[in-house]
Amino acid sequence: MFDVVVVGGGPAGATAAEDLARSGHSVALLDRDGRIKPCGGAIPPRLIADFHVPDHLLVARIRTARMVSPTGRRVDIPIEDGFVGMVDREEFDSFLRSRAEAAGAIRKTGTFIRIVREDGPIVIYRDRATGEQCSLRARIVIGADGARSRVAAEEVPGGDATPYVIAYHEIIAAPEGGGYDPDRCDVVYDGRISPDFYGWVFPHGGRASVGMGSMQRGFDLKQATADLRAAHGLDRCQTIRREGAPIPLKPMDRWDNGRDVVLAGDAAGVVAPSSGEGIYYAMVGGRVAASAASACLASGRASDLGLARRLFMREHKTVFRVLASMQNAYYRSDDRRERFVSLCHDVDVQRLTFEAYMNKRLVRARPMAHLKIGFKNLAHLSGLVSAVRT
Incomplete structure (x- = not known):
């Protein structure tokens, strides 16, 4: 019996698991492992400070943001007295999971199937190594399994109806010379690249993330990304990997089931509108979910799970609006x-x-x-x- 089972080992789930383990709770962290979320990888200085991110994870420090209009007009915005950090999600997420394990969380690798109940919730999952169905008993479950969360859909009202953008990007080998600047991120506002969101070129040291997102079903994301690469002289660069996934657009009205499940990160819909920024808000979401779970474990009141959303919105609601x-x-x-x-x-x-x-x-x-x-x-x-x- 664990105090908490965390489903999902991205920034939200890994942060929740680490915080709970450091507080002395018994925690299991269930993650599929091997999946890399498509993400520009931008993190602000506040995240680096609040969550103690070591310098070696920063693959680039962005000093200028370039806004590109539909007519090709460019506005360069200097980032005064600071920088935007860039991380590669493959290395960053793995580091967060390992840090949670070092804090005392028990790692399990497999795919979530469902939650059943017998004197509390039991997480049923398929073990990655054996293919067998296994179970994890818990007092509380934190669903941090991303946009279109299966935990949210099964357990929390409205969890199957969160609007989302489909994001797609390609990690490429960064070019040398030309118009590419390893200290500048480009944000492209052009309906030909994205009819309702934006495209991006974000440096990652020796690599770069090039991608876009859209809510329009049927829009050709791969062709739009190819067009974006061609427009920026990146079409001849080596493609290292391709990734796509949904990004939620609106925080859910409720993050818990009033009983024994609370959501965190993309599962709760906490990605910033307009910018699509998600790493910082995911980690904050993981932290407040851990705080709510800890309060519930101490008091025995299921209503304390509602603290997660209240704590998050108290600080970030106005910015999201x-x-x-x-x-x-x-x-x-x-x-x-x-x-x-x-x-x-x-x-x-x-x-x-x-x-x-x-x-x-x-x-x-x-x-x-x-x-x-x-x-x-x-x-x-x-x-x-x-x-x-x-």
């Missing part, structure tokens, strides 16, 4: 995307955007700047300001 509003306003057409890139020329927008990104909270230190941005935003959306800058 602002980013969702921005996505709804600017991602709907190429004209709107052109205006968004035009807005990115503004120095106040640039500074506040990256201060908020690196610190993971809205910056309130300059109220006049916020007011100016509000007026500029309305002017761009209404067409009072031309999207084309000379």
